[in-house]
Amino acid sequence: MAxxxxxxxxxxxxxxxxxxxxxxxxxxxxxxVYQALAEEVGDWPRWFGAVTLARPTHGGAGREIRLRGGxxxxxxxxxxxPEQRYAYRVDETNAxxxxxxxxxxxxxxxxxxxxxxxxxxxxGPTPLRLALTAARPGLGxxxxxAVRTLDSRLTARRAAGR
Numbered sequence: 416m417a418x419x420x421x422x423x424x425x426x427x428x429x430x431x432x433x434x435x436x437x438x439x440x441x442x443x444x445x446x447x448v449y450q451a452l453a454e455e456v457g458d459w460p461r462w463f464g465a466v467t468l469a470r471p472t473h474g475g476a477g478r479e480i481r482l483r484g485g486x487x488x489x490x491x492x493x494x495x496x497p498e499q500r501y502a503y504r505v506d507e508t509n510a511x512x513x514x515x516x517x518x519x520x521x522x523x524x525x526x527x528x529x530x531x532x533x534x535x536x537x538x539g540p541t542p543l544r545l546a547l548t549a550a551r552p553g554l555g556x557x558x559x560x561a562v563r564t565l566d567s568r569l570t571a572r573r574a575a576g577r
Contacts, residue, residue, distance in 0.1 A: 417509040420516060421538070425493055425502065427517045431536035433547045437555045438532045439562040443569035445498040445522040445529045451565055452501045452520055453492075462568055463561040478503060486510045498522060512543035533558050 428434075441448055451458065456478055459469035468481035472489070480488040487509050494502040502519035515538040523530040535554065537547055 417507075419507050420505055421514050422506070423504060423515045423517055423538075425517075425519075427504075427515065427538075428502070428519050428534055428536050431515070431517070431538055433535075433537045433539075433544050435535040435547065435551055435554055436532065437535075437558040438530065439559050440525055440528055440530055441562060441566040441569070442528045443566055443573070444527065445524055447569050447573075448522055448529045448531060448565070449498045449501065451569065453495050453497075462565040463557075464564070465557050465561075477506075488516075493517065494519070512539045512546075514538045514540075531562055 423431075451462070456469050456471045456475075459466045459480075463469075465482050466480060467483055468479070470479050471477070472479050475495075476492055478488075478490040478492065480490060482488075488505045489507040490503040490505050492501075492503050494500050500519060500521050502517065505513070505516040505518075508516070515536075517536045519534045519536070521532040521534070523532070535547075537543070539547075
């Protein structure tokens with residue numbers, strides 16, 4: 416890992432200089448979505464195309480993530496509220512320019528399914544802020560595709576009775 420980032424608290428989700436918020440719906444109930452996010456971390460590469468490796472660390476209190484293109488993160492889980500929210504802070508990364516990064520997945524019941532909201536909160540110098548803002552469409556597409564893929568996996572799992 417190249418650099419340690421500034422440690423931020425959950426309030427950073429609202430106060431970050433760059434906040435990218437995306438939403439999607441699943442047919443799966445919140446408990447199944449939460450389980451996939453927080454308890455089955457190693458399966459993330461199967462449904463989130465940008466993720467090539469995901470593994471829990473420190474007994475589930477942290478995560479190691481690798482993305483396509485070679486970006487790596489070491490993270491601390493900041494919130495793990497079953498069926499409601501899963502959030503993590505990036506502590507170390509090899510991504511240039513990032514000073515602070517926190518991501519939150521909010522789960523809200525929506526009929527028999529779930530409304531999923533992902534907030535990507537970051538800080539860095541002006542060029543990074545501009546690059547992240549320009550990347551919004553791609554990040555949104557990646558998120559929506561991931562949620563659709565996850566929903567399909569969870570639907571298949573329910574149909575198989577698991």
